Amino acid sequence: MIRVYSFCFLLLLGHMLYGQQDRLSRLQELAQQQPDTALRSLRELYGESKKAGDTSMQGEYLQAMGEICFHQGHYQQAMEFYFDAEKAFDKAGRSDKIAQTFGKMGILYFYNKQHDKAQEVFTQALELYKKTNNEEGQAHILGSIGQVYEKRQLYDSAFYYQNLALSKFQLCNNKEGAAKIYENLGSIYEDLEKYSEALTNFQQSLALYTAANNEVGTIEVINNLGDILRKTGQYSASIAKTKEALHLAEKTKNTYQMASAAKDLGKTYGLMKQLDSAYHYAERSRTLSLDVYSQDVLKQTSFLQVLYDMNKQADEIERLNGERTVNRILMISFGIGAILVGVLIFLTFSRQRLKIRDQKITTEKQEAEHALVQLQLENKVLEEELLKEQLIVKGRELSAHTLNLIKNKQLLEQLRSDLLAMVKDDRRDQKKQIKQLIQEIDNSFGEEQHWKEFAQAFDQVHQEFFDKLKSYSADLTPADLRLIALMKMNLSSAEIAVMLGISTDSLRVARYRLRKKLNIEQGDNLTFFIQSL
Structure with a gap:
């Protein structure tokens, strides 16, 4: 009978764990389209697991929240979630999950170009996976280490680690993992301009992605094949491949991949001197890129609101807990006082009528004060709600200003390029008029009105940001800001x-000068520093 009960208990426990993992998987899928909703749900599940004392699921939810923040570009918040997840997994004794978390930390460092830190945590993850004989985990980490060496242009080491990863993925029969490694190898060969080897690896990657029904991977590799064909002068074959990628992207409604494919088609038609087609696809790529940007801005606004609400909720919980403690003490004090008053009234009723009346007046006064405090608290809650709504409106204004600036700059830049091309034409009777138009466009690049509106909206959304920034350097110019x-x-x-009206090379110089003014050490990421303020 005891064995029957034990078996039933284990069966119930397994069902509960499966249910939690199933919910986690569904939320991870939801995060691709609605990151704000997924983050809020994960936060609630994390609170439930914390109350239940389930440190393993706490780590799962924290890791998933970190992953969402990473994909939304909030690297500092993502790293905090990863650190907390590693602590939770350590308490639960889950070495594989700790290794997985280290792997995600390494990817975050990698994307921030902190290659030394990335390689350090990748090495820690690899050691943990070796201890638990997790071949698939080792394969993922080896591939990531290979990418670090590729970025450092240490191609021999990059090939070595990518091939190790490929062997382990093949041993585990992980087709998607092997497809990714073949794609990485193709990229390395492409960097080395060994296009034949690159083409072979991309074709192997495509076959595996197709077999695994990985639509995004399939589109990316087909685009890569189109790039290789274009670089080797096979323009017609390149266009056919890139159009295939564009068709798949349209079928799956992947706007980002549609923009990428349209951009590549514009490049190829340009090399073929088919300027009408080149312009058509370049303009389509620009429109799709703006759609992607607009969608990202809206998602970012909602996501920032969720982060704000989460932080605000944590502060409010802490404040309410403090108030509950104070109120509990006050209630106990009032209770003791009431008992003492009752005893005194009972003993000296005939001689204490005046004192009873005074006590009654004092109690009424305290109730009035308590009502006043309650009213003030309600007013404060209303003020906070109003500020929250104002923050949402200002965030939308900031997104609109940013989008308008990009559209205006891109339109002016396109008009300016077209007019310059017309000036080079042999029809000299148009040159004077066209040069005047170019001069007007050049003058319009210096208009400050949109920048002033942008700065006002930015300062209202990110309050005290510039004050913090100036504490690092007093030499920052308006252009730096x-x-x-x-x-x-x-x-x-x-x-x-585009928004600053400068070339990418000039932007690189401006970023370098900015690093000097802010005294950012070599190896530290400028974007990560600014995001953390």
Whole structure:
């Protein structure tokens, strides 16, 4: 009978754990489309697991929240979640999960170009996976280490670790893992301009991605094949491959991949001197990129609101806990006082009528004061709700200003390029008029009105940001502050260059000078520093 009960208990426990893992998987899928909703749900599940004392699931939820923050570009918050997840897994004695968390930390360092730190945590993860004989985990980490060496242009070491990873994925019969390694190998050969070897590896990767029904991987590799064909002068074959990638992206409604494929088609048609087609696909790529950016801005706004609410909720819980403690003490004090008063009234009723009346007045006064405090607390809650709504509105204004600036800069830059091309034409009777138009466009690049509106909206959303920044350096110019504000918005280098009206090389010089002014040490990431303020 005891064995029957034990078996039933284990069966019930297994069902509960499976249910938790199933919910976690569904939320991870939801995070790809609605990161704010997924983060809020994970936070609630984390609170439930904390109450239940389940440190293993706490680590799972913290790791998943870190993954969402990483993909949304909030690297500091992601790293905090990863650190907390590692502590929870350590308490639960789950070495494989600790190794997995180290792997995610390493990827975060890698994307922030902190290659030394990335390699350090990758090595820690690899040692843990070796201790638990986890071949698949080792394969993932070996592939990541190979990518670090590739970024350092140490190609011999990159090939060595990628081939080790490939062997382990093949041993585990992990087709998607092997496909990723073949893709990495193809990229290395492409960097070395060994296009034949690159083509072979990309084709092997495509076959495995297709077999595993990995749509995103399939589209990326087909695009890579189109790039190789273009670089080797096979323009017609390149266009066919890239259009295949574009069709798959449209079928799966992957706007980012659609923009990438359209951009590659524009490049190929440009090399073929088919300028109408080149312009058509370049314009389509620009429109799709703006759609991606707009969607990202909206997601970022909602996501920031969730992070704000989470932090605010934690502060509110701490404050309420403090108030509960104080109220408990006050209630006990009032109870003791009431008992003493009752005893005194019972003993000296005939001689204490006046004191009883005074006590009654004092009690009414205390109740009135308590009601006043309660009213003030309600007013404070209403003020906080109003500030929260204002923050949402300002965030939307900031997103709109940013999008308008990008659109205006890109439109002016395109008009300016077209007019310059017309000036080079033999029709000299148009040159004077066209040069005047170019001059007007050049003058429009210096207009400050949109920047002033952007700066006002930015300062309202990110209060005290510039004050913190100036504590690191008093030599920051208005141009430096513009660059920093755009980096705080998590824009790409290409988008920042368009908004500032400068080339990417000039942007690189500006970033270098900014690092000097802020006294950022070699190896530390400028973007990570600005995001952390």
